[in-house]
Structure formats: structure tokens, C-alpha cells
């Protein structure tokens with residue numbers, strides 16, 4: 001018998017859309033993929049070479065549960081030089097992607113019924129991580145009219161005696177919003193003794209202004225980050241957690257029990273990603289920015305509402321209410337009838353009801369074709 005907790009967990013809709021799109025493709029349909037948050041670029045050759053060389057030189061055993069010392073140093077150096085910090089490698093745990101890091105942090109913080117404040121819309125999986133760890137998500141709505149910014153006063157208003165953490169995510173999935181530094185500071189100040197968990201997986205993927213980390217504003221924070229997005233390494237499964245030093249030992253025990261360690265040769269690839277040339281990252285960023293401008297114009301021309309400027313990650317959360325109040329139904333029709341895969345807003349909480357999330361991690365040619373198909377379809381189906 002499957003337990004109630006497992007029965008209750010909702011699907012990750014974007015994966016369901018992707019899997020249905022792949023099924024259609026196996027049956028000969030041509031589908032344009034604008035659903036998945038996955039870079040279409042290959043991982044850079046020097047990163048692949050580092051992994052291959054690690055494999056051939058026998059780096060195929062378990063590593064230290066906290067990760068390779070050199071990778072932890074490279075991560076600390078990276079944050080220290082970018083944000084003028086004084087992080088120690090001893091504050092870092094290397095994980096098999098950001099997702100296990102999320103699980104570690106909630107498992108180490110939450111007692112039954114403890115609350116975690118997060119935005120709505122939010123990354124689809126956050127509430128599921130929290131609930132599976134015994135906690136209760138408390139949602140603070142963010143609005144298109146305010147660029148989907150998570151406002152410090154609204155977060156302060158949601159704090160209760162049960163609040164165990166405040167979760168932020170900038171640049172944000174699904175909105176592409178980048179929080180201004182004053183909002184991050186404001187949240188850090190309102191949090192007081194409550195730790196802020198900052199998912200910085202889209203760090204570096206910003207098209208205007210400067211990157212920020214929660215660690216510039218408070219030490220009472222957990223940072224989640226990884227190699228999937230910036231370095232186009234989704235399938236490698238490599239991420240990390242930065243935590244206050246006193247949490248490392250309990251987190252290490254969870255890691256030892258549940259995951260043992262991250263993949264050994266993949267950790268060598270992570271060192272190459274951080275220490276090697278960054279030109280390929282700048283090139284990808286330039287291309288994403290061109291696609292961002294292109295898709296924004298096309299979506300607005302088609303009639304989607306986008307009254308804010310998504311300036312980070314590679315997502316646009318577009319208001320589709322003039323086409324349908326039901327984003328799940330609309331995304332289903334766009335896939336089945338127009339051959340374009342997009343993610344229903346409902347995946348990201350009821351705050352994104354009636355919205356569709358478009359990922360522009362695809363070529364301009366494919367985005368153009370996807371927009372043409374959607375435009376034709378919506379004109380004829382209204």
C-alpha cells in the first residue's frame with residue numbers, strides 16, 4: 001500500500017508535459033519545446049574533458065560526503081570573489097544537483113508543522129519538499145503589476161511563531177524576475193533570527209544590472225546553487241548547499257545516510273566549470289538575451305499580457321487569461337493541437353492560474369516556429 005504522503009504529492013507538470021511531448025514525437029509529430037527549463041547548449045568541451053579524464057584516471061569511487069576539497073574551495077572562492085565574502089570551504093556541501101540540497105536543508109530544519117514562507121507563484125517543487133519534510137508552506141502572493149517581486153512588508157506580515165525559514169528565489173522560476181538588492185536586504189532584516197533559504201540556481205543568468213546573493217545581507221542563510229543552468233549541465237546532477245558552519249555536521253549526517261556523496265567524476269567537471277574559461281557562459285548569456293527580447297515581442301504581439309520585464313533566468317510568465325482561464329487546459333490544447341509544449345502556470349501555484357510559462361532555452365528558429373504555430377492556432381480556435 002502506498003503511503004498517504006506519496007499519494008498526495010502532485011506531479012511536476014512540466015515533466016508531464018515534456019513526457020507527453022516526447023510520446024507525440026515518438027509517434028511522428030514535430031513538437032516545439034518551450035516547456036522545459038533546460039539549456040539547449042551542450043556542456044562546454046573543457047568541462048566534458050575534465051570528467052572524461054577523471055573517469056579514465058580511476059576517479060570512480062565514493063568521495064568525502066561533503067564533496068572534494070578542491071571543489072568546495074572553488075565554490076567558496078567563486079562566491080567570495082563575486083560578492084566580496086569570507087566563506088570557508090567548510091560551509092559547503094556538494095550534492096547531486098540543487099534538488100537534493102533542497103531536501104537536505106528542509107530535512108535539517110523542519111519539525112512537524114513548522115512553516116516556510118515562500119512566494120506564490122514559486123518553483124513547482126518547493127511546497128512538496130516542505131510538506132514531505134513535515135513542514136507547512138505559507139504563501140505570499142507576488143503580482144504581475146509589481147513585476148512579481150517578493151515584497152519585504154508582505155513577508156514580514158506572514159511571519160508567525162511557527163516560521164522556521166523564509167525561502168527566496170532570484171532570478172526566479174517561473175517569472176524570470178530578479179529581486180532588487182533592497183528587497184533582498186529588506187527580507188533579511190524582517191527575518192531577524194529566522195534563516196533565509198536562497199535558491200540561487202539562476203545566478204549569473206541576468207540581462208540587466210548586477211547579480212546578488214543573500215550572503216551579502218545576512219550570514220543567517222542557506223544558499224542553494226548548482227551547475228545545471230549556468231553551465232548547461234542539467235544531466236550531470238551537480239549542486240551545492242552553503243550553510244552556517246554549525247549546521248554542516250547535521251547536514252553531513254543526512255547526506256551520508258541518504259545520498260553518501262555526489263558523483264566523483266562529475267565533481268571534477270564542476271572544478272573545471274568554476275576554474276576554467278567563462279567565455280562560453282558569456283556567449284550563452286548573449287544568446288539568451290536575444291531570445292528573451294524576441295519572445296517577449298512575439299508573445300505581446302500575439303496578445304499575451306506581460307506587464308513586467310523578466311530580466312533573469314530564461315522564463316516568461318505570460319498572462320493567457322484572454323485565451324483561457326484554465327492554463328492546464330490551454331497548455332494541453334497547445335501541445336496536442338498546435339504542436340508547442342509550454343508549461344501551465346498552475347504548476348507554480350494558484351498565483352499563476354491563467355498564466356503560461358514560456359522557456360526561451362531554445363533556438364530563435366524554434367522559438368519563431370513555436371510563436372507562429374501558437375499565433376495561427378489561437379486565431380483560429382477562439
Ligand SMILES: Cc1ncc(COP(=O)(O)O)c(C=O)c1O
Nearest residue numbers: 037097098099123173226228239
Ligand atoms: C528554482 C529551481 N531550483 C532548483 C531546481 C533544480 O535544479 P537541479 O537540476 O540543480 O536539481 C530548478 C530546476 O529547474 C529550479 O528551477
